[in-house]
Amino acid sequence: MNFQYQPGNSFLHSVDPLNKVAWMVCISILAFIYEDTISHVILFAAVMLIAVVLAKLSVAFIFRGIWMLAVFSLGFFVLQVIFVPGKEILFSIGSLSIFKESVDFATAITFRIITVFLTSMVFVVTTDPRDLVLSLTQHLKIPYRIAYSLSIALRFIPTLESEAKVIEAAQVIRGVGKQKGLIHKIANFKRFTMPLLMSSIRRVHMTAITMEARGYGAYGTRTYTRELKVTAPSIVFSLASAAITVSLIAAKFI
Template sequence: MKFIYHDNDSFLNRLNPLSTVFAALPFFTLLCFINSIWPPIAFIVLNVFIIFALGKVPLTTFFKLSIPVIILSLSLFVFYLLGARPELTAGSPVLFTIGALNIYQASFMAGVAIALRIYALLLFSFPFVLTTEPSNFIRSLIQNLKIPYRFSYGVLVAFRFVPMMETEFNVIRSAHKVMGISEKKEFKVILKK
């Protein structure tokens, strides 16, 4: 797990890290109670503007982080299509049929609304994640919210420890490849050598 923080001299980088969190909270809360497709689309456009214009985040970094969120949203859309409650689809016209499976207009619209809402909700974390260095965030928690420094520095150590462990794991994996031990071999085969 490498940090996705993008270091540049953007407006969002210069802000207090807590302000990026607290600025997103009203939109996040509002989006939790909306079940239409238009407000999430508006919030997605607003957030993309904030990320690119105010955060100056490269397009490749944004898409690299956005792909898992899009996959999650699309899978929720498909689950909503296939598993909609009968009360939701009662009286709704059938959009199309796949074998014995009927896809109803109501389940399609509900799936689109849920997928857009989940994508918009997760997208609200991007300005914080992409433009906030973790140690600045921890220092901000200590200074502004008076979080105990023992807890905060423990979290900071954990943030620093995870990438170091990933690097060490990759070194061990590379050493195993050099010694001829592949990842696909079972544990019993490794013990026999």
């Protein structure tokens, strides 16, 4: 259950959602502006440091969350190395030449994908969906129907993950889902996907009926049981992120 809110007492848990969104935007801007490998490795290391120190996430927890994307990125890395052209040849395997520019480009793109994904995971793990709704409605004045839709999206991710584990366990108990071979794996995928899809549709339908039954959205405004406060450390965190981002952009283009 790596993609859901994990209650904690870290610094990032105390930062309000909007300032964490500002931090995510800064990381994304740097990830897409810089193109060399060294810059992306440093950016990834910085996000990892923030995740471990400021969010108090263990390294094992982080790698459990990103390992699947890392495997996908490895395949993407190999394809980029093979098909992206270059000038300086590092080595050759038969008739296949591996270029230095191709390896540098593939490594940078791979770290870019993982860095942006890791930043999003840190945001999800340290952000209570209820606080996100309050922040959007109270501070940005976004209609609460739209804000609640974003909250539901964050809540459904761990719910689907939990239901996927239940479906997998039920199929194993019935003696299916672990057969080897490509044909069996395709059949297993179909048996796994359809129940998950139907469960998701059923849950969305029930949520919509519940919202209608409770008159959700009948009024333009609503009251709140608590008001989300923006603390000084949160502002300092987002301003520091913005200042570092502007400085790095200026250092690159000036």
